[in-house]
Amino acid sequence: MKRIGILTGGGDAPGLNAVIRAVVKTAYSSHGYEVIGILDGFDGLLNPNGIVSLTPEEVRGILPRGGTILGAANRGNPFARKVVRDGVEVVEDVSDEVVARIHELKLDTLIVVGGDGTLRITQELFEKGCPVVGVPKTIDNDIDGTDVTFGFDTAVSMATEAIDRLHTTAEAHHRVMVLELMGRDAGFITLHSGLAGGADVILIPEIPFHWDAICEKVKARARSGRHFSIIAVAEGAHPEGGQQIFRRAGDEVFVARLGGIGQVVGKFVGEVCGMETRVTVLGHLQRGGSPTTFDRWLATRFGAAAMRLAASHRHGRMVALRGTKIVDVPLAEALAVPKRVDVEGDAVMTARDLDICMGD
């Protein structure tokens, strides 16, 4: 039997298990392949115990489950890996070991489910001759090669529910509620949930904001008798001429972690605009839990399509959603530029039409 490997890399996203299940079921029932799962991202290829067998029996019941049965690691880049040599921590390129392990395991294809960082590693492995196929995953929706990544819809749904809940308590107490949302350098989660939840101010990284615009908006609402406001702020948002705020700096192994802009905006609105303000950081609630129907639907279609690509040996490619169709694109093309909110696009235009303050 020919053999497929699958791993899930980077941060988790709702729908990973749906992809794994679809790959396994498609592999066995339509293509006659066996599947092995690689644990904890690329780390599983460097660990003798990092492999598990995946049969249809083993993926039964995982469709609605969040997380990933294979584990994930967002510091597992084999091209820059922290290792201890003679008691000293150094960063090394161990990608040749990964390549050797892929050949040793006789993987006909390695299916990698990941965000931009993981898929970039996948492209580099492809350039080293590895038979890889990519599946785009991230709540941030920042991969250009696909209209939507799975995980995004679930994150937006959670964020929208949070805005709904903040609305009632904001109104009851005549407060400004600031909600900080994830997304790294892309404002999709904040823009979509801000529109869906009816936020009054939406601050995204793509549109640097002006402090006085925020103040004017919440004060204007108060003057018109609306003594509460909702501000949805993306973790990567920043004032015009100012810097993003980081919780932790990055290095050659760790990606920098954004976070803290919500508190800064909240402090400003409280102290300068003179409104009673509270700040909520939704954090990993956006990533945990069961995927929405849309994410299950997309993840399942991505998984089956990835297996079809693998069976036809169309390596170095990534499955993608374009309009309503599942297609595939070269990984290199899909990753050429990161996807960002189109500031002239209809979503931003809609927000402006509805008199939502975009901070500028």
Ligand code: F6P
């Ligand atoms: O890329 C997904 C994401 O959830 C970002 O939105 C967020 O900035 C980051 O990962 C958080 O990473 P971690 O789980 O390592 O804190």
